[in-house]
Amino acid sequence: MRVTKPTTAAAVTAATAVTAVLLTALAAGGCGIASSSEHTSGREDGAAAGIHWGACKNLPSPAPGAPVAEIDWQCGTLDVPLDHEKPDGEKIGIAMIRAKATGPKTERIGSLLFNFGGPGGSGIDTIPGLAGQYKTLHKQYDLVSFDPRGVGRSDGVRCLGDRALDKYFAADNTPDDKAEEKAYLDRIHDFAAACEKRSGKVLPYVGTENAARDMDLMRAALGDDKMHYFGISYGTELGAVYAHLFPGRVGRAVLDSPVDPTQDSAQRSLAQAKGFQQALENYAEDCARQGGKCPLGDSAAGEGAVATDDVADLLKRLDGKPIPGSSGRDLTESLATGGIAQSLYSKQLWPLLTQGLQQAQDDDGATLLVLSDALNGREPDGHYNTLQSSFLAINCADTRDRYSTADVRDRLPEFRKASPVFGDFMAWGMASCDGWPVTGKRSTPQVSAKGADKILVVGSTGDPATPYEGTQRMVDALGGDVAVKLTRVGEGHGAYGSGNRCTQEAVDAYLLDGRAPRNDTTCRK
16 A cells, blocks of 8 residues: 555645644535535536535534634535546536635635645545645635545545454555465455445546546636646646646646656655655654653664664564554554554654554554554544545556556565565555556656646655655656746655745745746755
């Protein structure tokens, strides 16, 4: 399973000061329409006439202590073609959410559409808790987000029930022998079959290109001549694909923590293995500076790579014998690996990793299990949202790469060299589309955007999930006359919400005044 964070990753990207935002799973329920209070017209390529906006229902409750802006949210649904090649055919609904600009109407720029990552993240669940970070932008923009097709309220992909998902995520994802390999592959195939049975109608149509076409229908329905856009993590790929398809309709667009568009899925997995390993080593060195509070011991002093051997030993121990977690569930090797990866998305989560590792030494897996649940979309009541099912469906619809167990075995040595902690986990994740009922589209996305307005691409030097090397590659792929590169020096996934004032001011100036920073600007504080 590739670790590219959906909704919970978006919360990390925004880097809120309260980590409870990240660890409280999002509440279930629809974003219903209380009344049709406003209609925004716009019709194009077979889309429905527009969006009927009304009061939102069942938005997730904010995490305790989280900074939440007092905002009047409106929810609505836009009908779009299930198959964009048949614009007058069957329709599906795309669930949307917005908050109107707070400043004078004469200063309003338009709508700013957000995608917080994934693929598989719910924009409707995410933006209410993070909107306070976009207070400056909100004065002149309507803040808008959505659940992409196949996600959450937009006919989200469902595969297994909650109890079956508990077993699925806890199972061994790093097989050590032929029998375990067979069991692993059988689980993948069973999961794919369940997805086809429960969500087969939408599976062929949930890819990124279709989502980008949906975005253009949103733009028209919102009444905007150009698409103003803020994409984070996978949202950068979605935004770049949109720019490729509709270069003349790109307005002010920010791609924060860009996906490398030149890598196939195996290359991307290997890059992430290296990225998370480096992040873990950086954590270990920081942990050592905490003295007696560090669970990695004296070996961590200045030697992150040595200290992470302790983490590898923990995972090996859990492979043989899980430890008690919470709610009657055990912490397995797979769940612990996911929990550790979750904690590396933001430096603000490092104290939780320290706590989790300390507990694990005493055979208590509670904290690492909570972190893992956030990664997997498991809510406090035991219900799973569509986070990971949607992730897999969109990923397998996008990529035509299909790797067998033999392919994985051949590449295991380079993955293990890249990371003794995450190497096996990332390598075996390459096989996750084996047996998928839909043929993928291509190995890498098409993102060239000749003729588009300036696009601001922002990368972070210590990003584990979308490593910094991909920032320049995204710039080059979009086109040197289109993309402007901004670098944040620092740890974690996501630049704008990291607390780096220089980055935030540069992005704000671009989105509000159209003033892009000089290409290759570097922000250190």
